[in-house]
Amino acid sequence: MLTKTTVATKRKYNVLDVKSAKKVATFWLERAKLENAIEFGLPEVDDRYHIWRVPLVGKASHERIGEIVIDAYTSLILEDKSTAPEVLEARLLGRNGHQKAKTKKQNGAYVLSSLRNTIAHGDSEELLQELPAESVNLIFTSPPYYNARPEYTDYVTYEEYLLKIRKIIQNAHRVLAEGCFFVMNVSPVLIRRSSRNEASRRIAVPFDMHRLFTEEGYDFIDDIIWEKPEGAGWATSRGRRFAADRNPLQYKPVPVTEYILVYRKHTDKLIDWNIRAHPNKEIVKASKIGDDYERTNVWRITPAHDPRHPAIFPIELAEKVIRYYSFVGDVVLDPFAGIGTVGKAAIKLGRRFVLLEQNPEYISIIREETKSWLGKEVQQVHTINCAPIDASNILF
């Protein structure tokens, strides 16, 4: 190290040592908003070309993903010789095979994710394969309904629908960090009868989902019942026949609940480990839940409606799940993001979001919404398969 510093001194470089090289590189990283995801290797001077090379290492992967090259005389960054921020981002996300999918764990420690707030347009089965392994700390989602509404006619049979959800649960398993939670809001669906002579059919989707989760490597933790206050979103017509005739066997209660199924990615470690192994005790403390928490597995929450999407869940629901099953600073993923309720709640609670959605209209809505959630920070949102967010019309 001493000789290198001596060479720099002898040559009368402006950048004299490792510390100064790192300082220059830090400005560049901060400007690219990558300082939380990348750290430096050992800078080296190259006096043939009068430059410093500062290796860039992914904080999560500990792998070299590029370098910053500094003109040793002027201390200016040589942009054309340095790895472009977009390339670094792609490598951080494990694309192009530059970052191996696995996030390395040190001595069984809980690894903090380096993912930024991300909006991705496309089929989540595929998008999940592009995210780095174990880079997400909580998944909360509500899957598309099986043909319950005319908008959702993608699946020919119920089996085909289940297979699609299975693949997404399977791909999500790789992306979810050890011992973290996958929470799903799901309810039975009613397949309306096509004629008076036919019976309507109710499919117990949550029980089939349970099977998918346990077969794909998750442990069942809890079934929470979301109860809707009287009248709110109730399908009241269901009990009409019985109310009129009162014949046994015709009894059909009005469904006023949905399930919130809670699973944990299988691990031999106790939940306690996730808390103890967290590297930042202050964050663990800041994530503690106040006295007004839900004591039972019945949560009474008024449903939400939005003219822009037929099936959103209330932000209050997303907030409860995020508070109870993640730490401040964690990354929360919704593979069926809709108009991004999970993202909004995540930001409100100091977490980061990864929102995957295949409908371009909903992606446009999320992109607009993020401006109000994030203000000027919106410029740092990572976008996949859609343009970066134009922040020029926001008043900062």
Ligand SMILES: C[S@@+](CC[C@H](N)C(=O)[O-])C[C@H]1O[C@@H](n2cnc3c(N)ncnc32)[C@H](O)[C@@H]1O
């Ligand atoms: C029940 S909605 C979720 C609504 C969301 N919780 C909200 O509050 O806005 C399900 C969403 O999944 C999307 N979707 C369905 N299949 C998908 C897939 N394979 N990949 C990504 N998104 C998908 C639909 O377009 C729909 O917006």
